[in-house]
Amino acid sequence: MDLLLLLQQTLNGLQLGVMLFLMAAGLTLIFGIMDLINLAHGSFYMLGAYLTAWTMGLVDAFLPAIALALLITAAVGFLVEVTALRRLYGRDHLYQVLATFGLILFFNEGLKLLFGPQPIFLQPPAWLSGQVPLFGAPYPVIRLAIIAVGLASALLLWWLIGHTRLGMLIRAGADDREMVQALGVDIARLFGLIFALGAALAALAGAMAGPVLAVRIGMGEDILILAFVVIVIGGIGSIRGAFLGALLVGLVDTYGRAMLPDLLAMFLERTVADAAGASIASMAIYILMALVLAFRPRGLLPARS
């Protein structure tokens, strides 16, 4: 593999990583801060993609369409938190698994009822549809946009959690709910806000990924497992961890798929190398996670020491 191709693949890995970060950020926020396993995180991602496709039909402008989709999803998230999930804090994670699993079924069928069972159309707007030459090959502008949005989100979250009053409240509430309540903060509303924020982040991931991937029923489950892998590798509740974990997963997965078959072909017969390479590539991120957990059970950059 020549240097230019290697650079291209590295960029691909980083972009995949940033996209994964977008998907995982909301999840680690909710899980880390509210100690809530939210399997329906994938459903908010799906909602974001579907709503963006729908609002694009209404306003035909990408940014307002996304903004609208995020707003609606955040509202749905808030509603879900208030009606269903509020009672599950502090309870055994298993009940959260059951409840959010039920939510997945509900959202899947609900969207199917509204939009039909077939995948729907979502394309980047014209101003994001071209390519720019990068490392010797045309690079899709939409992917640059994804990288930009992902990095911006990371910065925004870092600023929000670490440098604002809201962020301080979030961190305090995660550490000691009763104390924060005793200090007069409406912890219920705070958690509702955080959940809505997490849902909005997931929706943003869906809105950005939708033009590049398939917008279909069940698309949330495709990325749910990946998102969990990312946050576990990175460390639950840690935004920095999620960022690092996402980049790692993106790179390992991309390099694995791009290079393993050729690597194996050096000492195995071509067809065997192709098959084996593909198999190992599909397992690569799980092997990575198992290795990380074996040596660092709390992840690479855990939130609290």
Place this chain on the structure above:
Amino acid sequence: MGWRWRILLALALLSALLIPWTGDDYLVKLATRILIFALAASALDLVLGLGGLVSFGHAAFLGLGAYVVGIMFLHDFEGTGFLGLAPSQDIFVQFLLAALVAGGFALATGAVCLRTRGVAFIMITLAFAQMLFFFFVSLRRYNGEDGIALWNRSRGGWLELEDQRTFYYFVLACLVLFLVFAARLYHSRFGRVVRGSKDNDRRMRALGFPTYRYRLTAYLLSAVVTSIAGVLLANATYFVGPAYLSWHMSGQLIVMVVLGGIGTLFGPVLGAALFILLEEFLPDVLDLFAAGAGEYWMLLLGPLLVIVALFARRGLLGVLVGTGR
């Protein structure tokens, strides 16, 4: 056990025994499927309820058991040997093989998994199951994603397992045997140590118990029994495929346990029954209200699960029995 309980239990056992006599083949097959998942869910409860360890990879053991049957069948059908040995379609041999394979996998992975706790444990069990899933999907020799369709069931010696009734009683016997064993285990010293470890591991270790070894043993037991359920599942459906190892299957098992009641003896059985009955009849029930509505049955099942999670403190069993131990 109170007398009310004994009567209920006797009634349940009686109806279970009588099902094949209704003459309805479909009902017997449905009941068989429920019993098999009840066995798998009960086995999962050994680590979930007893040990407080959420294993999101139990489908791996189910699938391994099923694949033992599938691989043995395929080699026997083709007339080829497996790793130089003659394949066996005897179900008791397959039970043993499944136990060995699943036990080996549990030992190897458990050694890594059980050093972690909480979410890390959940994810690492998932990781190993996923690795196994993708491994079987890419295994061309055994049809990968297509799986193996069985043209006959395993042979049960003097038991004619092709007969639906006989097979049903065989599965029922397995479940009852395991439940008796589980009840004993729960109240035994072993069970108390594992439960104690779930509540306060540090204290148990301070008392001198090697809790890691106890948890590993529970994990091993659970894996072996789940693989037995896998052998039965392959026989019941005449099919083996990587789908049996998917994380959806692991999630389904967890849902069954939680739905029925974690850490109870009959909770997982009830949960499995409820889940499968809902899957079977909810579409038909919905069709009664509006033509074609049956297709959207999950729209109802979803909120149902949410409601159970919110209000049914100890699952369905809790609803039936009332909370408070």
Place this chain on the structure above:
Amino acid sequence: MRNALSAIVAAAAVAIGSAAPTPATAQQELRIGLLTTLSGPGSGLGTDIRDGFRLGLEHLGGRLGGVPTVVIEADDARKPDVAVQKTDEMISRDGIFLMTGQVWSNLTLAMMPTLARNRVFFISPNAGPSALAGKQCNPWFFNTAWQNDNNHEATGAFVQKQGYKSVYLLAPNYPAGHDAIAGFKRYYEGEIKGEVYTPLGQLDYAAEIANLRAAAPEAVFFFYPGGMGISFIKQYAQAGLIEEIPLFGPAFSFSQDILRAVGEAAVGAYNGAQWSPDLDNELNKKFVAAFRETYGRLPSLYAAQGYDTALVIDAAVRNAGADWSDKATFRKALESVVLETTRGAFRFNVNHFPIQDFYVRRVVKLDDGTITNRVVEKIFEDHADAYVGECRMR
């Protein structure tokens, strides 16, 4: 507690009562089981097949071969164990005479033993695994669509004919993917610059596209069904490759449901298929117009296959005559079916798979903005599958 107990007893009674076997009067009516994927991912294909079949039945007045027909529909949620369970249920509870509707090869293979054991015909409107065309061909299985390799073969032959000296191949790492590549290579003789198998369900193909570009083939052939295909086509176009390296695939990669989701990104690509919405025969024109009116969307090849299946069963029952419910008679009638369908002339080979023509289609954008397929040329005439030689029913 008492309430709960009585609730359980009542529920059990209902369950047992409703599960009582319904008397099957095979002579008076034809009972057909339609087990397909109606929920979850992939339900678009199942819905298409079902809608096509329903339309066909409707056009025949609700009777196939003049016999009143009852269709029992069920959803397999793409799970093999559920498929086998529902098959069982339809056989023992609903007394079906034949089964149809199934989308996927692996579920088909899972259902086959149960159907064969109970002597129920399985008329597959889609899945055509090579095993059932060859070594495991059996008297109960018929396929009215194609053998899985066929559309790939057609595309391979076209790429060869067009004179492309090198191709790059991509497919998912599962049996259908391996079969697709094998089918393509059966008719393409040029250089293969890359043969890539990606993990099933993968969504981001940036890495593969980068490698592909570096290999600089003259053409690209890929097989990615469903969501994978939509993702791949979008990304291929976004990388600016559609104009640079022509894209080829089987009909499955460019079916109407996929085109609806990818839009203009797919325009210009070629694909091999046994049917196209613009095939110039009266039956097809009627079908496309009626489907559009009834369901508000253009039919895909899956819908056409569903429709044709109804026609084929209709012809078989008619040919069999009054004695159609006798299985041997029905089988003979089915085997000897020759009729005009939406794709043109149709007949079965000795292994119960179709012998038919194949076309190459191109994805075009019509004046009204619709993205669909148009026939470019006929590439195979009276094409049989490659596995018939292994079938022992000859």
